[in-house]
Amino acid sequence: MKQAGIVGGLGPESTVDYYESYIQKYQERMNSNQTLPEFYINSINMYNIFKYISEDRLDDLSAYVGGAAKKLENIGADFVIVSANTPHIVFNQIRERVSVPMISIVEATYEKADEMELNNVGLLGTKFTMERDFFKKPFIGSDKKITVPSEEDQQFIHQRIVDELENGIVKEDTKKAFVEIGNKMIAEEKLDGLILGCTELPMILKDGDLNVPLLNTTDIHVDKMVDFTFSD
Template structure:
């Protein structure tokens, strides 16, 4: 649906799931992937319950760490869309994406390998090279793992710069919300 830019259909599909959660007693919901956040604002406006944004949580974490310039890896939709960058820019954090010639290759490694559970040393080496290039050429201070499969190959121990693992950051935000009223 994202690839075909069928965003209204994506909203309806996600809203149906959220409505079911709300009817079952859920007090809030979260989209557990980065790319569907392409419709997050419209979805949140129609949601019967609050939604916790993976993008906003990652932005808050970057701010907490005092970061001013971050790199972003993810699907082609995440890297090229404004939906992921906007909260960071609004918070005064510059977002750098890989060179245009790398975008499709990065997205392909995610969709044709990592999403299928295929983890290859060559893919790690490629991502390390891309991140190192962004650090050298653009001065990024950290890399946002803007796809929940990226932690299969990248983490602070193997990345040239610290990683912002959006999946773990989102989990932490969800747990904080659960514990907020206790």
Template sequence: MKKLGIIGGIGPEATMSYYSEIIAGYQHRMGSLETLPEIVINSINMYHMFSLLEVQDYAAVATYLADAARELQQAGADFGLMCGNTPHIVFERIQEQVDLPLLSIITPSLKAAQDKGLRRLGLLGTKFTMQHDFFTVPFIRTGIDIITPSPEDQTYIHRKIVEELENGIVLEQTRQEMIRLITTMIHSNHLDGIILGCTELPLLLQNTDIPVDILDIAKLHIQQAVEDICA
């Protein structure tokens, strides 16, 4: 069994979900509740990371996260992951600075889209995810189109993620507005799937809310992490 290191706090709600769901997935895989994976969590300050991203200081973001990864390695982790999509904007820069192998959230998401035969996907997430191409480029290279919401809808989605979901606040009014927004995107752009590109969005949206395939990137990331622990 490999020891997993998690860079958490991006945000706290996702960190708790990753921890509990990795344990549940590992126990299911092992066929026993009387076993646990070895996990080390290093919880960083998400708001400090956001402040660096706001001024586009990507070198500082990479250094901040690389330092967190080194601490995980010093604690005995064999591989690591970041329980948020946004910091993957500097994933390659982080990996260049550390020896600890990092599991990208993008790789299992792309594989799932290909396995399902999806061709046109809507992407929701923080503004950093929706306005940059670090997540979309791997999909586009394989012939999958990625559509993002309008600028106004991007502002709304980002605000709800940061002000509500990152703090564990789940409001029915927000859920209904998000469903309306997504449904409009689907019909206007002939989408066959939606990517929940923020690891907190599953707190708000379920498969039954949307009339197309949903790619829950957090769930896919967790499943891959369990496989890698057992490899």
């Protein structure tokens, strides 16, 4: 059985979600709540991530997150994940810094959307995730459509993520606004799915809040972790 390594702290709230979800899914796979997985978490500073991206210091970003992944490898992790969408801007560069396999949240989410036969999806996340193309590439490359909100809505979503969700704050008026943005995208773009492309978004948007399937990237990523844990 393989031991996982999680680069966490990106932010702390979603790292807790990863921790709890991984344990729950592991126990379900083992069919026992009397066992626990042994794994590693290296919690780093999410504000460094925002700083490096906003200053376009992508080499520093890959060195920072890649260094955290390497530490996990050095203490015995058999594979590594980065528990956030935004740092996947430099996922390929991070992957090159370690010798053990890494599981991409972007690749896992694309595979899930393809499995669900979704061809026209929306993407919500931090402004960095929505405005850059790293999440969009696998969809566009397979002739699937992927749409982000307007610039104004992107900025609003980003600020509420950073100021509220990253700090564990969930407000009803923020949820209402996010649902309105999602519904507007669904109506205008005829979406058949919506990607929650920030690991804090499931704190505020749940299945049934909108009239299309929500792709919870945290849940999708953890499923891949569990699969890899039990793989040969």
